[in-house]
Amino acid sequence: MNALDTNNQSLLQQLDRYKEVAKGEITIRRNPDEIGDAQASFSDLMAQKVSAINTDQNSSSALMRAVDSGQSDDLVGAMVASQKASLSFSAMVQIRNRLVQAFDDVMKMPI
Template sequence: MSSIMQVQQQLLGRMQQLAEVANGQPIRPASVPADGIGGSFEAALRSVDAEQHQASAAMAAVDSGKSDDLVGAMIDSQKASVSFSALLQVRNKLTTAFDDVMRMPL
């Protein structure tokens, strides 16, 4: 089979997949959990806290000589740092959105 026919077959297959998706169930918006935005933020906060504790325990184990997995401890530390930074950015965006809503004229 020539490469042009192969590409045409792939495109035809992709178009059929998209047609099936278009005829399927409509996409529904994400639902807000029963406990609301505050509960979601609290769950994220607890998750970041757990990562911080895990990284701290890994670093303590390396420092005390109980573990020689320095690379793993550093990766855990970086994961916790990135998670914390992302959480701060979300908090800042939520704070800015709240301030914007409060400044809206009635």
Template sequence: MSDMQIQQVIHQMRALAARSPTPAPQAEGPAGTGFGALLQQSVNAVSKQQAEASQLAEAFQRNDPGVSLPQVMVSMQKSSLAFEATVQVRNRLLQAYQDIMNMQV
């Protein structure tokens, strides 16, 4: 996944977070919502998307009339892409943390 694609996914995650209802504000410092809350919302969104894809696949296996194979495949691909993007963000965060920890002061 290229840097451009990762940036696009991060932008989409931020847009989704902005559209979702925000919980009651908590005292997290001067930034307001905080990075941790944004990251948690993104992980929850990916989890929800994976659960929906799983439910569609199960419905297709039960031969539900309202579920088609293309619908299931698109849903599975979306959840897979969201998970891969989340893993890439995690990898970038870990690398940044390691870089900071290895800095000499």
């Protein structure tokens, strides 16, 4: 049996399963790990991410202030926190730019 026959056989088996689902012979259950978890909206997800990035920025600022004032000697930890906050902020800005570009592209589409 060659690869093409194997692929066709696999597709036929998958089609048979879809037919059984359509007839109601097979029921598809939710993943037990997902039960009780509500789907978050996009705006909720973005609000959570912005809040997390703000928290990273604030903690980084506090660590840098502690190193500058001499209250802490953990320069490496402060620099790592600063880089993490900077990277997460840059990623958020890139996501915002992509979303704005996608919105502009949709608005420029002819009807």
